[in-house]
Amino acid sequence: MFISIFGAVESGVIYAILALGVYISFRVLDFPDLTVDGSFVTGAAVAAVAITHDIPTILATLLAIFAGFIAGTLTGILNTKGKINPLLSGILMMTALYSINLRIMGRVSNIPLLSETTIFTQLKQAWTNAGIDTALSSILTSLGVERVPGTWATLMVMALVTLIIKLITDFYLKTEMGLALRATGDNERMIRSFSANTDHLKIIGLGLSNALVALSGALYGQYAGFADLNMGIGMIVIGLASVIIGESIVGTKSITRTTFAVIVGAIVYRVVVTLALRSTFLDTGDMKLITSFLVIIALIVPKMINNHKELKRKRKKRLALEQRLKGSA
Amino acid sequence: MLAVKDVSLTFNEGTPDEKRALENIQLELAAGDFVTVIGSNGAGKSTLMNVISGVLAPDIGHVTISEQNVTSLPEYKRSGYIGRVFQDPMAGTSPSMTIEENLAIAYSRNKKRTLRLGVTKKRRETFKEALATLHLGLENRLNASVGLLSGGERQALSLLMATFTDPNILLLDEHTAALDPSRAELITNLTREVVERTKLTTLMVTHNMQQALDLGNRLIMMDKGQIILDVSGQEKEALTIEKLLQAFQDIRGSKMDNDRAILG
Ligand SMILES: Nc1ncnc2c1ncn2[C@@H]1O[C@H](COP(=O)(O)OP(=O)(O)OP(=O)(O)O)[C@@H](O)[C@H]1O
Ligand SMILES: [Mg+2]
Numbered sequence: 125m126f127i128s129i130f131g132a133v134e135s136g137v138i139y140a141i142l143a144l145g146v147y148i149s150f151r152v153l154d155f156p157d158l159t160v161d162g163s164f165v166t167g168a169a170v171a172a173v174a175i176t177h178d179i180p181t182i183l184a185t186l187l188a189i190f191a192g193f194i195a196g197t198l199t200g201i202l203n204t205k206g207k208i209n210p211l212l213s214g215i216l217m218m219t220a221l222y223s224i225n226l227r228i229m230g231r232v233s234n235i236p237l238l239s240e241t242t243i244f245t246q247l248k249q250a251w252t253n254a255g256i257d258t259a260l261s262s263i264l265t266s267l268g269v270e271r272v273p274g275t276w277a278t279l280m281v282m283a284l285v286t287l288i289i290k291l292i293t294d295f296y297l298k299t300e301m302g303l304a305l306r307a308t309g310d311n312e313r314m315i316r317s318f319s320a321n322t323d324h325l326k327i328i329g330l331g332l333s334n335a336l337v338a339l340s341g342a343l344y345g346q347y348a349g350f351a352d353l354n355m356g357i358g359m360i361v362i363g364l365a366s367v368i369i370g371e372s373i374v375g376t377k378s379i380t381r382t383t384f385a386v387i388v389g390a391i392v393y394r395v396v397v398t399l400a401l402r403s404t405f406l407d408t409g410d411m412k413l414i415t416s417f418l419v420i421i422a423l424i425v426p427k428m429i430n431n432h433k434e435l436k437r438k439r440k441k442r443l444a445l446e447q448r449l450k451g452s453a
Numbered sequence: 454m455l456a457v458k459d460v461s462l463t464f465n466e467g468t469p470d471e472k473r474a475l476e477n478i479q480l481e482l483a484a485g486d487f488v489t490v491i492g493s494n495g496a497g498k499s500t501l502m503n504v505i506s507g508v509l510a511p512d513i514g515h516v517t518i519s520e521q522n523v524t525s526l527p528e529y530k531r532s533g534y535i536g537r538v539f540q541d542p543m544a545g546t547s548p549s550m551t552i553e554e555n556l557a558i559a560y561s562r563n564k565k566r567t568l569r570l571g572v573t574k575k576r577r578e579t580f581k582e583a584l585a586t587l588h589l590g591l592e593n594r595l596n597a598s599v600g601l602l603s604g605g606e607r608q609a610l611s612l613l614m615a616t617f618t619d620p621n622i623l624l625l626d627e628h629t630a631a632l633d634p635s636r637a638e639l640i641t642n643l644t645r646e647v648v649e650r651t652k653l654t655t656l657m658v659t660h661n662m663q664q665a666l667d668l669g670n671r672l673i674m675m676d677k678g679q680i681i682l683d684v685s686g687q688e689k690e691a692l693t694i695e696k697l698l699q700a701f702q703d704i705r706g707s708k709m710d711n712d713r714a715i716l717g
Contacts (some may be wrong), residue, residue: 299567299568300567300571301566303558306550307550313544314544315558316528316529316532317528317545317615318559318561320558321529
């Protein structure tokens, strides 16, 4: 139990970066970008190929980010210069990326990384040497947890990386450029009347969004120990589910809060799916069903709670009014 | 300051929906001119504004701003010289962003947008001072989401944002038309104040004839894509609604068919 939740949180923190990317396209730019399913794999594929060619892991990951950025800008160019509608631009790019990813991977559909040095094997090495894992595990054992995680390095470092990316995103969205990007998604006509090139902003925004998605893919591939041509299927829904779940739990009062919400959403999503799959009547094939169900809940429940609160408030007001009328009669 | 020369524009040319929206428009504004524009529905007023701001390209003719031919400059580049307030109070601001963030966007209009914070301590003070001139107390609500403001407040903010960085030209297209009378009056007064203080070269479309007479130093009337009347100075001071309607009848040989304009 502890181990599987631990694993869920671990992968949730990696998916949180994807969710932040999806947040930028869907929420900030108001652009339903389906490139994600392809650019996630692009990230994993570029990193995997680079690593198998003995390129240092950090550099391999940076290359993946760059590849994702390019993919995103291409979707942006299709939409703004080619005047193709947003959904279709994303679908076209996603479709093209399938073949491009296969090319990147050298015409094989799976690159194993289990015997390679990845960011995570390096981290694990460092942590074991520093004795942090043994210390943390002994604490857990003394708390009565029987099976302890192999390493804490992944979780801790990924949490740190995700946090840094969140902070950079927060900052960027408050810069002069970031404000213009947000206004582009909010009121395009207005921001054009303030001398902003909305085409360029959209292209850059989609580039950044897919750069994050590719980073998430690159890290996930190294975490899981392979890059697979089909590992991106449904990623857009996972990203969207994370955004929606997080927003409904944490709220969207400010940018800082919303990006935090997105990260929480990604982790909660993973944990809930993991728990659901542990029940006896659901199996891995039901994952998509669970995902849809979660998103529906996240969309409907907050509204129901609001309505309920509103009704309660009104009833209270009415009662008070009736009381007062009675008193004066 | 602003010159529109030989501008014509036809929508849907060569189709049954063909519509000549602008016909050989000649208009020249000196620096500091405040021109009010009236005319019946479909006269081409908004189309003229859109040609000046670069939303629409004219079929023929050209537009110059401060001696510079801007006819082929895209809208976003031209916006560096032009401040605009639209009829729809929702159109001129970004609703999900705060008041100070909206002002920061306006502040960056004629500068390169960088990776520096849009709202800084120093700028916040500038924003507060500017907001105080609206007398709406918005200077105390810098972090309020603009979507929460009333239509009048949003339109006042739009006006401030449009004039914030001293554009060369201010374009107002029925910017009080969607407001109730008291708020419309508030925005009208603010407009008068702002234009007087900043001496902005202004073109203001309105359906309210009284407003067109009260404001500005010059008045033009449009009909069927043409400028049919252009009065300024003393002559404009002496104008009344009756004289305007009479003038329309004299020129066009028919009554002005716009109840909204007469009642307004
Ligand atoms: N995008 C467009 N496509 C086709 N026809 C248009 C378009 N925009 C405006 N028109 C037509 O051009 C003419 C002039 O329109 P315009 O909006 O400039 O009028 P206006 O003077 O602003 O009128 P109103 O007082 O109603 O705002 C109208 O007949 C209108 O139907
Ligand atoms: Mg109009």
